[in-house]
Amino acid sequence: MTAMSRRDAARQQALSVSLATGAYAVSFGALSVAAGLDVWQTMALSLLVFSGGSQFAFVGVLGAGGTAAAAVATSTFLGLRNGFYGVALAPVLRPLAGWRRAWAAQVTIDESTAVALAQPADDIRARRTGFWWTGVGVFVAWNAITVVGALLGSSIGDPAQWGLDAAAAAAFLGLLWPRLATTPAQAVAAASAVIALVLTPVLPSGLPILAAALVAVAAGWRAPRAPEEVPE
Amino acid sequence: MSDYILMWIAIVAAGALAWATKYAGHVVPESWLENPRVHRIAAYVTVALLAALFAVQAVTSGTDVVLDARVAAVGVAAVLLWRRAPFIVVVFAAAAVAAGLRALGWG
Numbered sequence: 001m002t003a004m005s006r007r008d009a010a011r012q013q014a015l016s017v018s019l020a021t022g023a024y025a026v027s028f029g030a031l032s033v034a035a036g037l038d039v040w041q042t043m044a045l046s047l048l049v050f051s052g053g054s055q056f057a058f059v060g061v062l063g064a065g066g067t068a069a070a071a072v073a074t075s076t077f078l079g080l081r082n083g084f085y086g087v088a089l090a091p092v093l094r095p096l097a098g099w100r101r102a103w104a105a106q107v108t109i110d111e112s113t114a115v116a117l118a119q120p121a122d123d124i125r126a127r128r129t130g131f132w133w134t135g136v137g138v139f140v141a142w143n144a145i146t147v148v149g150a151l152l153g154s155s156i157g158d159p160a161q162w163g164l165d166a167a168a169a170a171a172f173l174g175l176l177w178p179r180l181a182t183t184p185a186q187a188v189a190a191a192s193a194v195i196a197l198v199l200t201p202v203l204p205s206g207l208p209i210l211a212a213a214l215v216a217v218a219a220g221w222r223a224p225r226a227p228e229e230v231p232e
Numbered sequence: 233m234s235d236y237i238l239m240w241i242a243i244v245a246a247g248a249l250a251w252a253t254k255y256a257g258h259v260v261p262e263s264w265l266e267n268p269r270v271h272r273i274a275a276y277v278t279v280a281l282l283a284a285l286f287a288v289q290a291v292t293s294g295t296d297v298v299l300d301a302r303v304a305a306v307g308v309a310a311v312l313l314w315r316r317a318p319f320i321v322v323v324f325a326a327a328a329v330a331a332g333l334r335a336l337g338w339g
Binding site for chain 1: 239248250254288
C-alpha cells in the first residue's frame, strides 16, 4: 500500500471505531441519570473524564449507594491503564508540547491507542493519523451521544423497570470480556468478583469494589512463569 | 456543603485525575514505568475493578446479595459477548431481558 492509502485506511478505521464507541455513550448517559446525576453533570463526566470504564465506574459506585469519594477513587484506578497508553504512544506522537500535548492526553483512551498501534510500525504518519482521528472522532461522538442518553434517561420513570440496572451490569461485563483472554486474568476476575460480593454486607458501598484492587496487587506482585500470560 | 455541590466537586476531581493520569504517561521518562511489576499490577487492576463492578452491579442491592431478573439478563449478555455481538447490542439486550421479566412480574 502507498503511504497515502495507508493513512486513508487509518482514517476509515478511526471513523468506524468512533461511531461504534460513540453509540454506547447512549447507555452511559441513561445510566448516569438513573444513578441520580443530572444532565449537566452527566455531560461534564463525558467531557472531563472521557474514558468509558471510569465513567461507568463513577456512576456505578454512586448508583450502588457509594460515596462520592469512592466513586472518584474507583474511576481513577480504572483510568490508570490510560497512563500506560501514553507511554506507548509518546514515541509515535513525539515531538509534542503545550496545548497539543494536553489535548493528546485527553484523547488517550483504549480506542485511540488501539487504532494507532494497529497501523504498520514503520509508518509513523499512519499511526499518528489513527491516533488523532480516533481520539477526536470518539471524543465528538461520545459527548454528543451522551447528551442523547442523558435526555432519554431523564424522560423515563423507574430505571429498574427499563432494565437499566441490568444494562449497567452488562456494560461492565462487555468492558471486561476482551481482557479475559488469559487464565491468570480469568482467575483475577473471579477472585475480585467473589471478594467484592463477600465484602458487600460488611463494608460501606463502594469499598468492596476498591478492595478487589488488592487482588490485582497480589496477582501482579510475582513474575509469571510465562511472560505472555500478563494481560494488556 | 450541599450534596449537589459535593457531586460537582467529585466530577471535576475525577476529570482532573483522569487527565493527569493520561498526561503523566506522555511526559514521564519511559524508564519509570518499565518496571514489570508495575506493568503487571496495572493490567490486573483493570480486570479486578471491572469484575468487581460487574458482580456488585449484577447481584447486589444495597448491602445484600440479591438474585433477580439481572441474573438472566447478564446470562444473555454473556452469551452475546461469546457470540461476538457488538457492545451496544449486548447492553440493550440485557436491559430488554430484565425489563421483560419484570413486566411479567419476575424479579
